[in-house]
Amino acid sequence: MSAQIQFILNALLLFGSALALTPILGNYIANIFRGEYGLITKHVRPFEISLYQIIGVDPNGESTWYEYTKQLLFFNFLGALFLFGLQLIQNHLPFNPDQVTAISADNAFNNAISFVTNSNWQAYSGESTMSHLTQMLGLGVQNFLSAATGLSVAIALSRSFIRHGVNVIGNFWVDLTRGTLYLLLPLAIIISIFFVSHGVIQNFNQSAHAQLVELQTYTVAAPSDNTTSPTANSTSETLKTSEQVIPMGPVASQEAIKIVGTNGGGFFNANSAHPFENPDPWTNLLQMLSILLIPCALTYAFGMIVGDLRQCWALLAAMAVLLISLTVVGYQAELSGNKALHALGVDDLPSLAQPGGNMEGKESRFGIAATSLYTAVTTGTSTGAVISSHDSLTPIGGLVPLVLIQLGELSPGGVGSGLYTILIYAILGVFIAGLMIGRTPEYLGKKIEAREMKLASIFILTTPFLVLMATAVAVVIPEGAAGVSNPGPHGFSEILYAYSSAANNNGSAFAGLNANTPFYNFSTGIAMWLGRFVPLIAALALAGSLVEKKKVPTSSGTMPTHGPLFVALLIGSIILLGVLTYLPAVALGPIVEHLSTSSIH
Secondary structure (H helix, E strand, O other): OOHHHHHHHHHHHHHHHHHHHHHHHHHHHHHHHOOOOOOOHHHHHHHHHHHHHHHOOOOOOOEOHHHHHHHHHHHHHHHHHHHHHHHHOHHHOOOOOOOOOOOOHHHHHHHHHHHHOOOOOOOOOHHHHOOHHHHHHHHHHHHHHHHHHHHHHHHHHHHOOOOOOOOOOEOHHHHHHHHHHHHHHHHHHHHHHHHHHOOOOEOOOOOEEEEEEEEEEEEEOOOOOOOOOOOOOEEEEEEEEEEEEEOOOEHHHHHHHHHHOOOOOOOOOOHHHOOOOOOOHHHHHHHHHHHHHHHHHHHHHHHHHHOOHHHHHHHHHHHHHHHHHHHHHHHHHHHOOOHHHHHHOOOOOOOOOOOOOOOOOEOOOOHHHHHHHHHHHHHHOOOOOOOEOHHHOOHHHHHHHHHHHHOOOOOOOOOOHHHHHHHHHHHHHHHHHHHHHOOOOEEOOEEOOHHHHHHHHHHHHHHHHHHHHHHHHHHHOHHHHOOEOOOOHHHHHHHHHHHHHHHOOOOOOOOOEOOOOHHHHHHHHHHHHHHHHHHHHHHHHHHHHHHOOOOOOOOOOOOOOOOHHHHHHHHHHHHHHHHHHHHHHHHHHHHHHHHHHHOOO
């Protein structure tokens, strides 16, 4: 089977499965947040009510956008504070069988913000830095809650299109609880069982110690009296033993919510390239499918909530066009191999030949086809998990995940964040169209006016501002330059990728950058926090503005927001406002690197 056929079959199986499951899971999600309980969920309902009674929440009460936002920020701040403290005292707590190394305060600060913001940026080695208790009670819990936070915002914004003349957008505690209890937890349980059945480990054991035996052969020169012909040398063999430490832990449960919650933080430093996290092609396929499940299904849930499923297919079509197009570009770049080696004329050397493309930094058991799909899926969402070293991608291959992140991870985006991001781009798109035809823009019966545009602008411009300003600072001060191991365009790409990943809450990285320093821990931590919550506040404020508006009846002057023309307008708005903002910076990194390697003679 050719590489191209393998890639096409993998892509068809992955995207076809995601598309088939979208209506099923989307209908389920819509029912959850509309308070409609099915055969399974109704049995968990008493537990949900008990939770509200314990924390003193009235499930029937609703909040304004301002109150909703305060509750959300307070809850996430407490989560970050708890996780920060847990890391600092983990050596004195149970479930720490291997006595992991003490963690620095700046790294603990970075990790706490990382997991609370759904970024899961890791500047540490998980198996040697985090105890089992920290992995479960700290990182694992935040994997659920950060995903549920994004989901809550998406649902609140969706409600604002069907309500009018009121000032409440929902109940944060109810949205958070239902998203966790009825969606994330059941999916994580099902997926973790599948992972365990395929060899992903799940235990609380100490590290295993394997005794290795290596046969060493060496030559002993025979003595010579310099008067006769030299005596033949003798060959000797000896056995040398060594020990390999194999970390253990509750990996399957962590892996499941890491994937389905579009989190991305791996139990091991090698992330999903590690065979204990991702043993075979079936677990690899399920990981990619699980990443796409909720973000795709949320578009269908949105269509059901607003009572127009055509809106779902328009949003999903725009997401799919962007994701598939960039996936193909990345695959072709990796399949063509390393241009620097081509230009040097060394392809005929067996040790440097690239008959299968650029395999540097890739798992041979997955190959280029699966790796290209995984790279695109995890950066088109806010997952950030990896099965290869992004630092070893070709310049154009590395450009693809960078662009997918810089778009705002809306193709299809993270849990919740993908939906509310593309909805804001849709609002910007109809505003641009309204300016061109001279009419007041409307989206789903709500007029888009000055206040909405100001909030949408804050949402769109926050992350580029954080990325570009932080990158500019890092490249000119000694503390930033010290972390770069590859000077030149690639080193610039490493820094640009790091802050793009942090501010957009992705978490993947070009591993050539040493980011576990006080400068990078604090700067990426601040970028993650502001990149998560400033846009999130703007989205909730936008929901509060829309929910107060009266619904405008559809007329002959209303622009349809469900046809091919709107899909093209939406894609154009995303490219215009998302990609072009970063173009000067991207030109200095991957594009210059591509041109320079292509011109080697």
